Amino acid sequence: MTRKKSTYSLTKDDIQATLVAMTLPMLVGMITLMTFSLVDTFFISMLGTVQLAAISFTFPVSFALISLSIGLSIGTSAVIAKALGAGRLDDARNDGQVALALSSALVAILAVLGFCFSAPLFSLLGADADTLVYIHQYMDIWFCGAVLLVLPMVGNAVLRAAGDTKTPSIIMVCSGLVNAVLDPILIFGLGPIPAMGMQGAAIATLASWVLGAVLILHLLIKRQLISTHWINAVELLTICRKILRIGLPAAGANMLTPLAMAILTAMMASYGAQAVAAFGVGARLESIACIVVLALSMTLPPFISQNYGAGIMQRVQQAYRLCGRFVLFWQFGIYLVLAVLAYPLARVFSDEPEVVRIVCLFIWLVPLGYGLQGITILTNSSFNALHKPGSALALSLVRLFIFYVPMAWLGGNLFGITxxxxxxxxxxxxxxxxxxxxxxxxxxxxxxxxTA
Known part of the structure; x- marks a missing residue:
């Protein structure tokens, strides 16, 4: 009996079979991680309303560092996968080493600034004195360990660039499991371990990052996916420029999504608190309904980059079109399921008739565009994979400022929430x-x- 491969030849193996085999592990990892994240929020909510508000205030700041990490991982994956596709193994290993060092340095700088200016930063976001106490308890530890957040993210990008998505998903699951297990123990105490409240939640998160960082560094060195020798300054700067040329625009494009959500939330606020609550429910459902698209957006780029590096553009186009057609059919199926279950789903989140009505309206209308939204998400990641970060960023800007916000505003002014x-x-x-x-x-x- 043959053992299933964990690494695939992205330039030779069957396109559909390869993409399916790479995406399924990522999907499992993302679902598990999302579940553990909800568990984390649940335990913090048991501490009280002020503590829950404190953790909510941390999201914009933590998301800024996470967006940078995601952008750097996109740049890393694109650069390394192209080098591997072209058969330049030594270059790929050097790229991996520099990517880890560069991402650690950039996140460390931002984390130090965040730690030093924590009080004025969160006060600017609207946190009062009582909430700031709990924010400091959590974020002071979070900032100190932020470098350990970026190492697994960028390290996993190196593995994906090499065609391995199974190992990253396992690391995601292990890290999330450690966080979920330690949360109640450190937050509420157990036996000789004292209750540490918000600090306990931060330490649990830090422990999961430590595990992820240790595992990823061990695997990358063991598999010789990163070089361990000294890289001269000239080559170091060259590699940094390659990664940042893709990573920074990708990080910027990634941060446009919460900006769009903030603008739409402000629009919904004009219709009352019930509308805002309903829109929040819809946003949570959207993140779950589109999880397959998000998993594909992480596995398609290394496939495209390797074939781009190998000069096999026909496979690039075939893979893109295959994924595009799939997400249209898949998301339409998701829409039908959501449409049928709209009312019971709405009742799970609220008993208030107006909130239930707007949630149902959201489900019957907005998910019709999830497949189309999936095309845009995949195109964005594919542009980065083709080393065209400017096109990816431009597409995100056009979507937000030319289409999404203006059309939502116009539709709202003409026909209300519908x-x-x-x-x-x-x-x-x-x-x-x-x-x-x-x-x-x-x-x-x-x-x-x-060919010219």
């Missing part, structure tokens, strides 16, 4: 059409440049 939701769907349609045509044109142009 019109706002319809505007979101139309915006996703316009952006998806643009994204599809734009990427296919980019691939055709790249082919002509290579």
């Amino acid at each position: 019109g706002l939701f319809i505007g979101c769907v139309i915006a996703n349609l316009c952006t998806a059409v643009l994204a599809w045509r734009w990427f296919n044109y980019a691939v055709t142009r790249t082919v002509s440049e290579v």
Whole structure:
């Protein structure tokens, strides 16, 4: 009996089979991690309303560092996968070493600034004196260990660039499990371990990062995916520029998503507190409904980058179109399930009739555009994989400022909440059409440049 592979030849193996085999482990890891994150929030909520508010205030700040880490991991994956596709193994190993060092240095600088200016920063966000006490208890520890957050993220990107998504998913599950197990013990105390409240939650998170960092560094060195020799200054700067050229625009594009959500939330606020509550429920459902698309957006880029490096652009186009068609059919199936279950789902989150009504309206309209939104997400990640970060960032800006916000605003002004939701769907349609045509044109142009 043959053992299942954990690493696939992204330039030779069957396209559909390879993408499926790479995506399934990532999907399992993301679902598990999302579940553990909810458990984390649940235990903190048991401490009280002020503590829950404190952890809510930390999200914008922590998300800024996480966005940078995600952007750097995207840049890392694109650079290393292209080198591997071109057969430049030593370059790929050097890229991996520099990526880990660069990401650690950048996150460390931001973490030090965050630690030093924590009080004015969170006061600016609206935290009062009582809430700041708990924010400090959590974030002072969080900032001190932030470097350990980025190491597993970038390290996992190195593994994915090499065609291995099974190992990253296992590391994600192990880290999340450690956090979930330690949370109640450190927050509420157990036996000789005292109750540490918010500090306990932060230490549990830090412990999960330590495990992830140790595992990933051990595996990368053992598999010789990163070099361990000294890299001269000239090569160091060259590699840094390659990674940052993709990583920084990717981080910026990633941060546009919460910005769009903040703007839409402000729009919903004009319809009352019930509308805001309902929109919050819809946003949570969206993150779950689109999880397959998010998993694909992490496995498609290394596939594209390796084939781009190998000069096999036909496989790039085939993979992109295959994933595009899949997400349209998949998300339409998800929409049908959500539409049928709209009322019971809404009742899970609220008993208030107006909130239930708006949640149902959201479910019956907005998920119609999830497949189209998936096309845009995949196109964004594919542009980064083709080393075209400017196109990825431009697409994100166009989606937000040309289509999404203006159409939602126009629909809301003309037809109220229903019109706002319809505007979101139309915006996703316009952006998806643009994204599809734009990427296919980019691939055709790249082919002509290579063959010229």
